[in-house]
Amino acid sequence: MLNNNIRKTMLICASVLILWLLLIIKIAPAYIAGDSPETIMAFNFLGIQHPPGYALDTLIGKIFLLIPVGNLMFRSAIMAMFFNFMTALTIFKIVLIVFKDNAKKSGIYYAPIIAAIFYLFSNSVFIQGITAKGSVYTIHCFLIALIFLLLLEIKQGAKFLYLASFLFGLSLGNHWQSSIVLLPAMALGVLLSGQKVKLKTWLKCFVFFLIGISIFAYLLLRKTTLIWSNVADLNNLIWFLSRAPYAEFEHRHAFSIIDSFRLFKYYFSNIFPDQYPVFLAYILFPGAVLLAWKLPKYGYIFITAFICYLAGILLVSTEVGQEWVDKQFIIYIIFAAIFISSFFNWLFNLIKYNKTTMSILFVVIFPLLYINLPDYSRYFVSYDYVNNLTSGLPEGCLFLTEGDINFFGAYYKQLINKNDINTIAVALLNFQWYREQIHRNSFESILIPGKAKASNLADDIKNLMSANKDKEIYTSNFSNNDLLSYNKVPMGIKNKILIDREQPGSDPYLPYKLYSYRGIFENKIKYDDFSKMLVLSTYERCLALLGDNLSKKGDFDQALFFYNHAHLFFKEENLATNIAICYLQKSNAVKSEEYLNEAIRLNPKFVPAYYYKAAVSYMLLKDPVKTKENLLKVIELDKNNREAKSLLNKLNGGT
């Protein structure tokens, strides 16, 4: 006869295996747009990722790369998903402890199951669980959940506090920002435990904490193929960990009260409801209140953690206008899942239930949550994009890149797939360590004139291209074309630089015929923001640029060819307005209005769309009322728009 613990273990393992099967069939086969190629390369070479370095993630990643299943990208995604499961199991245990005296004995496992499932099936948690970079966050969630579990148990003995201290130190070596913001909640956990901790115990805790944090030594010791920065001494380490290299971007945080409220509103109205179907996410609010009411000790700890973490994301980490990026910070979902389970626990206590009613409830909720998760099993968008980007690059060429997926994707091809190209991240030319790394990793000797920080970026790029003009030089699509001093000719989603070379006569659309577009025109899924912003919009921008050139020349038919192709990849207000302008020039009022309405749908405050709507009404429809309406809208949105004011004045009979 099996004893209770063995039976429970078997049940848990069986459940985990079923869920594992359900989730791995949705995992992406290749990397997702963003930093994932960098993460995988760091795993492979035991390198150093971008600040703060993610030492723990890299070390664990190396172990997972040894598992002989699929390619390196899939193995990394498996790792991320594995830690999602570990976190879900830890949350299960936390909720079991929290409600042990507050649940019916017959249903003691219901709330823990709800919590674990709601965590595992949350949209953001799932997306992080299928990508290499997501492993940073899924490991961190596991560590944080484990620390809170240990803090709930410290009455059982000091060993729990020692282990929590060690894990806290270790977690700093993964993503220290996410751990620091949770300190108040952790301190509250110790305080509310009612356990008096002696000074000697705290000293021992400090020693364990130091052992954990010693993982930072990895950053000081590693010098290999792929390192982000050269962390030679303690000063450099502090510079690196403080993300000083990103200082230029990080001063744009939302520090004003109005911005903060706006961000909280954005989070609660956009990111939260997206986690689960039919507004199930909002259950966390009554759940949190019920927890604080019924079990105040736990309520205070978890609500503090939830608020501290969200405040950390929204007030410190978020750049204004970049809210969509922050879906990767998923730790708050641990606490959200606990709150949701608190609501269900209250519900279970309220109603009379038996195994049948509970089975029905689970059968309704879980498929609902599962269907809400996108199926990434045929996600090739980023993988194909990188192949498209690097296809046709001649051997030994210099490839100057900007943007995460362009640089790390091409670098992945160079370092992992051994493509004979020399990839350069232009934004890093400012750093001496990066210049040295180029020499170490390039197949051919690349001449890098000047010194780091000696001149501005445009000059650095010009000097680099000039010194290597014997090689063929290509660039990815740059956000600021002023950085390029030489002429370029578009070759699909990359450009060929012309130095002392004649411009080839070419059809700019032909390179696009070589590309693979799996999942873009058919078998589409609901893509993550990074895929949309970094991949799909790049195809769109490159094609739209070709359309712009033709539109400027007055060749509206040809411009429409490129604009319409661009529109298939990504829809944005500028493109829709440009298409409308072409139709306006071709005197097609219906089509023009259709695209202007689309531009307004995409951005209701997009002034040019209203302006051109006025133009269509005036020039083609001869409708003064509509013209006035649109001009008034322009003035409402842009009070200083002189052109609109003057036109309105004319329409009203003025001079």
Place this chain on the structure above:
Amino acid sequence: MSPLMPGEKNKAIDIIIIAGIVAVALIIMFIMARFEMVRRAGREYNEGEKFMSFYKNPDLKKQYYDEKLKKKEITDPEYEMLMDDNSLKNAYVEYQTVVDLFTPPESKWVKMSRERLQEITPLYNAWVESLKNEVNTSSGQKKK
């Protein structure tokens, strides 16, 4: 060292059994992942075969996308784009994907994809070369 008491002995046995169950579960997780690789390799190989059949018989391709258009799974501009897309290229990409992404294990799909790649790579390379020549020689002819 004092001998284990009966209660402690049972506990130790329980721990060993539980560790064994967890280890078996981890191995099953790994096996599931391997099976998933094989399943995906088969799926992408079949996609490659689909595109090969389109390449050999363009009418089949038209029929396939006409059906998708009729079911409103794709829009008119997407239909045009997909019809214009080269089936040989898509077949090549699918077989290459099987070889690059879905191994280990070296399943029958991977082997069959390698064979297919050997067959079609000369054709694919010839098509790429012709396109490259077109890129370098054309002077931006008008698009319809």
